[in-house]
Amino acid sequence: RSLLLSLLYQHSPQQLKIALVDPKRVTFPEFEDMPWLLSPIVKDSDRAIELMEQLVDEMEERYRKFEQAKCAHLDAYNQQLINKQILPLPRIVCIFDEYADFMAEKEIRNELESSIKRLGAKARAAGIHLIIATQRPEAKVVTPIIRSNLPGRIALRTASEADSRIIFGGSNSEAAYLLGKGDLLYQKGGKLERLQSLFAERIVLP
Numbered sequence: 001r002s003l004l005l006s007l008l009y010q011h012s013p014q015q016l017k018i019a020l021v022d023p024k025r026v027t028f029p030e031f032e033d034m035p036w037l038l039s040p041i042v043k044d045s046d047r048a049i050e051l052m053e054q055l056v057d058e059m060e061e062r063y064r065k066f067e068q069a070k071c072a073h074l075d076a077y078n079q080q081l082i083n084k085q086i087l088p089l090p091r092i093v094c095i096f097d098e099y100a101d102f103m104a105e106k107e108i109r110n111e112l113e114s115s116i117k118r119l120g121a122k123a124r125a126a127g128i129h130l131i132i133a134t135q136r137p138e139a140k141v142v143t144p145i146i147r148s149n150l151p152g153r154i155a156l157r158t159a160s161e162a163d164s165r166i167i168f169g170g171s172n173s174e175a176a177y178l179l180g181k182g183d184l185l186y187q188k189g190g191k192l193e194r195l196q197s198l199f200a201e202r203i204v205l206p
Helices: 002-010 045-069 074-083 106-122 144-149 161-168
Strands: 016-021 091-096 128-132 153-155 183-188 191-196
Touching: 002 016, 002 091, 016 045, 045 074, 045 091, 045 106, 045 128, 106 128, 106 144, 153 161
Parallel strands: 016 091, 091 128
Antiparallel strands: 153 183, 183 191
C-alpha cells in the first residue's frame, strides 16, 4: 500500500490508472473510490483473468497506434499528442496482492501466466506495468515464467534462505537476514540495492 500511495502522490489520475487485484478483499478498502482506478477492484480469479486479458488487448491497441504514428514507445507517442493539444494516454499499473491465492488451480494459473508472459515481454514500452506481490515466494508460485518475464524484484525479510533464492535466483539468500520494518532488497538486472520503504500509518489520498 505504501508503494501504491507513492504512485498516487507523484501522478495525477490523468497521468496514471491503477488496476488492483485483491483476493483477500481487505488490502485496499481505502482505495475503492479513488479516481485513479482503471476498473473496480478485482476480488476473484475469473475477474483477474478478464483484467489481464483486457490489459493485453490494451497493449496491442497501443502498439497499433504507435505503428500508425511511427513511434516506438508511449513517451514518444504522448509527445505527439501533446503537440496536437490532445490528452496523452495514461500509464497503467496493475498490482496483484497475494498472487499465491490464484495458484491453486492449474487452469487459472496457466491463463494468468499466459497473459503475464505477453505483458512482460513488451508491455513496458506501451506504458503498462505489473507489480505482483506474495507472502509465499514458493517455487510453485514464483514460477520460471514469472521470474523470466518480470525482471525487477523486491524482497522484504523472508522466512528462509530458500525463499530468498527463489525470489532472486541463484544463490542469493540475503533477504533472509533483513531487519524487517521496511528493510528491503531491490534487484534490477544484475544490480542489487538495499533500501528502506516508507510506512503509511494511515491512508490519506492526495
